[in-house]
Amino acid sequence: LSGCCEKAGQIQPDPSPSRRRDEQVHLEVYLEARSGSAAGDKGRIERTSDAEDEGELYGDGVLLHEDEAAENGSQSLPQAIIIGVKKAGTRALLEALRQHPLVRALGAEAHFFDRHYGRGLHWYRSLMPKSLPGQLTMEKTPSYFVTREAPGRIWAMAGTRTKLLVVVRDPVTRAVSDYAQTLAKRPCGTPPFEALAFRNGSGAVQIGWSAVRIGLYARHLERWLRLFPRHRLLFVSGERLIADPAAELARAQTFLGIPQLVTTQHFYFDSAKGFPCLRRGAGGRPHCLGKSKGRPHPRVPPEALQRLREFYRPFNLKFYQMAGHDFGWD
Numbered sequence: 594l595s596g597c598c599e600k601a602g603q604i605q606p607d608p609s610p611s612r613r614r615d616e617q618v619h620l621e622v623y624l625e626a627r628s629g630s631a632a633g634d635k636g637r638i639e640r641t642s643d644a645e646d647e648g649e650l651y652g653d654g655v656l657l658h659e660d661e662a663a664e665n666g667s668q669s670l671p672q673a674i675i676i677g678v679k680k681a682g683t684r685a686l687l688e689a690l691r692q693h694p695l696v697r698a699l700g701a702e703a704h705f706f707d708r709h710y711g712r713g714l715h716w717y718r719s720l721m722p723k724s725l726p727g728q729l730t731m732e733k734t735p736s737y738f739v740t741r742e743a744p745g746r747i748w749a750m751a752g753t754r755t756k757l758l759v760v761v762r763d764p765v766t767r768a769v770s771d772y773a774q775t776l777a778k779r780p781c782g783t784p785p786f787e788a789l790a791f792r793n794g795s796g797a798v799q800i801g802w803s804a805v806r807i808g809l810y811a812r813h814l815e816r817w818l819r820l821f822p823r824h825r826l827l828f829v830s831g832e833r834l835i836a837d838p839a840a841e842l843a844r845a846q847t848f849l850g851i852p853q854l855v856t857t858q859h860f861y862f863d864s865a866k867g868f869p870c871l872r873r874g875a876g877g878r879p880h881c882l883g884k885s886k887g888r889p890h891p892r893v894p895p896e897a898l899q900r901l902r903e904f905y906r907p908f909n910l911k912f913y914q915m916a917g918h919d920f921g922w923d
């Protein structure tokens with residue numbers, strides 16, 4: 594996994610400014626084409642961690658219901674948001690849901706309630722794809738779940754009316770997945786997982802490291818439950834989303850109040866990818882998520898994983914209570 598072509602200890606430079614500009618333009622063109630909005634005039638949103646997948650997903654044709662909405666629809670604020678968590682399967686859930694004719698979703702992560710709140714709701718709405726009456730508008734930005742201000746800001750948008758979906762995954766595996774992403778971005782100079790996860794000397798868990806902190810689900814959830822009743826949140830199991838995607842999609846469609854139209858027929862297991870992939874409607878081309886989804890994980894010493902597992906246990910138990918479901922990570 595190292596793939597490190599420079600001297601150890603060096604961090605690889607960011608992509609060149611011109612490449613970054615190309616990527617930005619790519620996203621704006623995409624946004625404009627998808628939503629009929631001139632994102633370029635109204636403000637910019639960055640490419641996000643999984644934007645490379647979007648290019649692949651959207652390159653191969655538009656669903657029929659999207660054509661009609663793009664022509665005759667109008668833009669709405671989202672009525673449902675996938676608020677987290679990072680590396681738990683948020684992209685897989687969104688892509689499966691957008692197969693539904695009553696779902697219209699922004700492909701890119703808007704990051705409105707964390708980074709771009711100052712741009713206002715008008716800007717946020719301008720990012721959304723057009724929808725027809727009866728269709729749901731959705732977006733996913735996994736960092737909302739851990740952003741202090743996000744619950745209050747989403748509440749300020751529509752009170753408790755917004756439906757919130759949270760994909761969760763064993764926090765230990767999630768931390769390793771997060772670390773794998775860091776390594777993929779910076780193969781040179783990234784310290785070993787154990788060095789980031791535990792304090793030198795005392796061996797205490799470094800709660801300050803975001804890969805660890807994000808997995809303290811109970812702590813983050815407390816903030817949401819101060820404003821939203823629990824029935825406004827749906828917890829989707831990241832593990833089940835891989836093992837039995839149709840079952841998790843059934844729960845999500847019930848929660849969203851839309852008919853069960855995304856079913857087992859939409860999924861097949863792709864042995865080359867090692868994950869479920871989408872079969873897009875009758876005669877549609879099969880599609881798997883891109884290479885940043887389902888990355889090989891680096892080897893982490895089993896003792897380190899065990900220590901982390903013990904650290905998370907009380908937080909997990911509290912989370913099971915709060916969520917009303919035992920996810921079986923312990």
Ligand SMILES: Nc1ncnc2c1ncn2[C@@H]1O[C@H](COP(=O)(O)OS(=O)(=O)O)[C@@H](OP(=O)(O)O)[C@H]1O
Binds near residue numbers: 679685868869
């Ligand atoms: N169908 C399918 N195909 C590929 N990957 C799948 C799928 N379903 C769930 N997953 C898991 O999704 C993990 C990435 O999660 P996110 O999409 O939330 O990542 S991100 O925060 O948006 O970057 C990703 O994590 P890693 O395996 O660690 O890469 C996958 O395990």
